Amino acid sequence: MTGTLAHVFRHPIKGHGREALASVPLSAGECVPHDRRWAVAHDAAHLTDGWNACANFARGAKAPALMAVTARLDEATARVTLNHPDRGEIDFAPDDPDDLPRFLDWVRPLNPPDRAQPARIVTAGRGMTDSDFPSISVQTTASLRDLSMRMGRDLSMDRWRGNLWLDGAAPFAEFGWIGRQIEIGTAVLEVRERITRCLATAVDPETGHRDAGRRLEAAVTLAFTLAPEPEDADREVGRLMFAGPVTFVKGVVAMSGLPPADRLEVCFAGRSNVGKSSLINALTGRKTLARASNTPGRTQEINYFALGDTRYLVDLPGYGYAEAPVAVVAKWQALLRQYLAGRQTLRRAFVLIDARHGIKAVDAEILTLLDRSAVTFQVVLTKVDKIHRDERVALLAQVTGALAKHPAAYPEIVITSSEKGEGIETLRAIIATLV
Numbered sequence: 001m002t003g004t005l006a007h008v009f010r011h012p013i014k015g016h017g018r019e020a021l022a023s024v025p026l027s028a029g030e031c032v033p034h035d036r037r038w039a040v041a042h043d044a045a046h047l048t049d050g051w052n053a054c055a056n057f058a059r060g061a062k063a064p065a066l067m068a069v070t071a072r073l074d075e076a077t078a079r080v081t082l083n084h085p086d087r088g089e090i091d092f093a094p095d096d097p098d099d100l101p102r103f104l105d106w107v108r109p110l111n112p113p114d115r116a117q118p119a120r121i122v123t124a125g126r127g128m129t130d131s132d133f134p135s136i137s138v139q140t141t142a143s144l145r146d147l148s149m150r151m152g153r154d155l156s157m158d159r160w161r162g163n164l165w166l167d168g169a170a171p172f173a174e175f176g177w178i179g180r181q182i183e184i185g186t187a188v189l190e191v192r193e194r195i196t197r198c199l200a201t202a203v204d205p206e207t208g209h210r211d212a213g214r215r216l217e218a219a220v221t222l223a224f225t226l227a228p229e230p231e232d233a234d235r236e237v238g239r240l241m242f243a244g245p246v247t248f249v250k251g252v253v254a255m256s257g258l259p260p261a262d263r264l265e266v267c268f269a270g271r272s273n274v275g276k277s278s279l280i281n282a283l284t285g286r287k288t289l290a291r292a293s294n295t296p297g298r299t300q301e302i303n304y305f306a307l308g309d310t311r312y313l314v315d316l317p318g319y320g321y322a323e324a325p326v327a328v329v330a331k332w333q334a335l336l337r338q339y340l341a342g343r344q345t346l347r348r349a350f351v352l353i354d355a356r357h358g359i360k361a362v363d364a365e366i367l368t369l370l371d372r373s374a375v376t377f378q379v380v381l382t383k384v385d386k387i388h389r390d391e392r393v394a395l396l397a398q399v400t401g402a403l404a405k406h407p408a409a410y411p412e413i414v415i416t417s418s419e420k421g422e423g424i425e426t427l428r429a430i431i432a433t434l435v
């Protein structure tokens with residue numbers, strides 16, 4: 001694959017601030033120049049000559065406030081300027097012992113009082129990266145975006161201490177790069193090992209306060225099943241298709257009433273009240289195309305909408321609880337099952353799952369029916385505006401866990417809010433590019 005180099009960072013003093021660079025010269029067998037040139041040993045450190053492991057040093061994993069430090073190195077004078085929202089600016093020469101007390105006074109309040117305290121600044125003749133060989137850390141913006149989506153919030157790049165950020169990869173593709181090479185300009189990087197997770201990433205780098213904790217860890221370990229943001233071209237195809245004509249064709253109460261199977265169709269299935277009609281309205285940008293209501297069981301027919309002349313969008317009656325006479329419910333439930341199992345041109349069933357509830361037993365029954373009928377289904381989480389962003393990870397864990405049992409599940413989940421518009425462009429692109 002081909003990507004682009006998006007950002008370059010170095011960290012002149014390990015754990016004490018990042019510095020963005022416009023470009024960087026790399027030399028074989030060396031770290032990014034001046035990256036982790038210094039490190040701050042604490043008073044409980046056991047140092048040997050040369051490189052030492054990160055446990056000996058003050059760092060963001062143990063002292064969250066350090067994550068809000070920014071740095072600037074003047075290479076000519078070997079002076080460093082650090083900034084922190086609470087501590088202001090300090091300019092000093094890490095190699096000058098006379099500057100040490102001033103630096104320690106500045107940095108001490110950023111270290112928790114009950115932990116080992118910063119004591120001295122050391123060098124090793126090589127970058128003090130976390131690996132025992134000189135290394136350059138590489139990360140991808142796609143994985144960061146994906147993780148942000150899982151977490152339901154924009155995560156700053158500054159949570160991580162990577163040297164090089166690459167654009168253009170698929171999310172988490174880097175896990176498969178070990179043993180391979182990355183060429184950047186004339187430099188060739190050998191991908192040696194994964195970076196292990198660091199608690200420093202749980203800290204908001206704006207404030208220096210920990211705000212993500214274990215959820216971040218859980219989010220990374222989930223099965224990789226979020227629909228990625230569409231490529232610009234696909235987004236445009238989706239936009240154009242859904243901005244074009246959409247017309248109500250008919251409401252169907254029996255299989256014999258289905259329109260001719262002359263084009264690709266997708267349907268929206270889900271429990272009563274999950275938001276099927278609202279989603280169709282959001283996709284088509286028309287408020288009242290499909291009837292949405294507060295009364296579960298409002299959609300009692302199979303409603304066909306023509307999207308241009310190439311696709312049908314099908315709004316299905318809800319399954320599960322409905323405020324309608326038992327006999328009526330039984331009738332439309334039977335129709336729903338016949339439709340899902342027997343419509344030849346049904347290209348994909350979107351199964352909507354309420355973000356507040358996850359996959360329930362009634363949903364699993366429908367998923368099993370789709371498995372048996374070999375209809376590919378894709379889970380669309382709805383009403384995500386109704387859950388707190390911190391609840392997303394547990395929801396995704398539940399959903400991906402439940403999906404693992406269903407062979408017909410399409411391996412990407414879409415997170416949506418018809419109310420706020422989240423995920424709508426993604427879903428448009430998915431539908432518009434189905435073949």
Ligand SMILES: Nc1nc2c(ncn2[C@@H]2O[C@H](COP(=O)(O)OP(=O)(O)OP(=O)(O)O)[C@@H](O)[C@H]2O)c(=O)[nH]1
Binds near residue numbers: 270294319
């Ligand atoms: N907050 C929020 N509410 C939503 C969203 N989508 C739907 N709703 C609300 O949920 C209720 C049910 O929405 P519908 O679109 O009628 O649900 P349905 O799945 O078509 O329901 P049935 O046709 O009865 O099976 C309505 O009150 C909607 O306003 C959403 O994304 N966010």
Ligand SMILES: [Mg+2]
Binds near residue numbers: 278299315
């Ligand atoms: Mg409906």
